Amino acid sequence: MTRLFRMILLLLLIVSIPGLFFLWLMPTEFFQSWMIKRAAPDQFSQFAAHEQATAILVFLRILISILSLLTLICFYYYSSLIQFTSRCWGIVAEQTTIRQEGHSQTKHTILFRFLLLAWFSLGIVHFAGGAWRRIEDWPWYHFNSGATILPNMSDSNRDVIRFLKETTDGDARILVLSDQKLFFLSYYLLPRKLFHPIHPESEFVIPKEHQQRQLKAYRLSDLDAEYISKLNPDYILEYYEGADYLEKDRFREDPRWLQFLQKKYGYGHQPTYNVRLHQITPSTTSSSPPKPEQVVVP
Numbered sequence: 001m002t003r004l005f006r007m008i009l010l011l012l013l014i015v016s017i018p019g020l021f022f023l024w025l026m027p028t029e030f031f032q033s034w035m036i037k038r039a040a041p042d043q044f045s046q047f048a049a050h051e052q053a054t055a056i057l058v059f060l061r062i063l064i065s066i067l068s069l070l071t072l073i074c075f076y077y078y079s080s081l082i083q084f085t086s087r088c089w090g091i092v093a094e095q096t097t098i099r100q101e102g103h104s105q106t107k108h109t110i111l112f113r114f115l116l117l118a119w120f121s122l123g124i125v126h127f128a129g130g131a132w133r134r135i136e137d138w139p140w141y142h143f144n145s146g147a148t149i150l151p152n153m154s155d156s157n158r159d160v161i162r163f164l165k166e167t168t169d170g171d172a173r174i175l176v177l178s179d180q181k182l183f184f185l186s187y188y189l190l191p192r193k194l195f196h197p198i199h200p201e202s203e204f205v206i207p208k209e210h211q212q213r214q215l216k217a218y219r220l221s222d223l224d225a226e227y228i229s230k231l232n233p234d235y236i237l238e239y240y241e242g243a244d245y246l247e248k249d250r251f252r253e254d255p256r257w258l259q260f261l262q263k264k265y266g267y268g269h270q271p272t273y274n275v276r277l278h279q280i281t282p283s284t285t286s287s288s289p290p291k292p293e294q295v296v297v298p
Contacts, residue, residue: 051139
């Protein structure tokens with residue numbers, strides 16, 4: 001046991017100390033260029049490789065520093081550590097020995113210890129997999145949550161979600177009219193309740209990115225007062241990006257939306273799609289109201 005422990009410490013010393021100097025003395029650009037050369041040539045992969053190299057380097061620097069410090073402490077308290085390790089090993093061996101009628105069962109003991117080892121190994125594998133997944137996601141998330149980053153959606157969707165978070169109450173009921181299928185908004189805007197009527201011609205149509213497939217949608221004028229009062233929304237959101245529904249003369253109609261965009265992108269920023277958030281008015285009328293079963297309540 002003593003010889004094995006000494007060999008492990010020597011191995012850790014040989015690996016950790018040179019590794020510590022290498023990781024801290026080599027510039028970050030060295031590791032970034034190494035990762036970038038092995039990534040795909042597209043801009044997305046190059047950016048990911050650049051950020052992942054930084055994350056890996058920081059992680060390894062912290063890990064190797066802790067490992068080096070622990071190795072030096074182990075050498076300093078070598079005698080006490082040997083006694084402590086031997087005592088712990090004896091306790092583990094005793095606790096994992098299966099006995100029956102006062103006699104140890106060798107096969108059962110080996111199987112039990114193997115299962116324990118497999119269990120701990122599985123935990124290490126899962127931890128390593130989680131750490132690597134975190135490194136893969138680092139270029140986009142850093143220390144932010146998914147609710148902050150809002151992944152896998154367009155920039156306009158992100159802006160609308162953040163705008164609604166800022167301007168609506170947490171328990172608000174929002175009627176959403178759009179030429180997109182925005183069911184995912186209900187998740188990111190919880191605990192708000194969203195009502196999103198889908199046009200019958202778009203109900204089973206799969207959207208394409210960048211409005212390549214124009215979906216039929218309801219306008220506010222298509223809804224009658226009775227239908228809206230039945231939903232009892234606190235806000236009505238009109239959000240259109242497709243060419244069939246764009247009204248360029250109304251881009252700047254909602255002052256709160258305009259203020260939100262200019263606060264984020266600068267004073268001179270101009271909207272390129274329609275977003276209007278307002279409360280329901282009694283004058284909302286329609287000649288062809290949608291059917292109640294077409295309303296989806298997440």
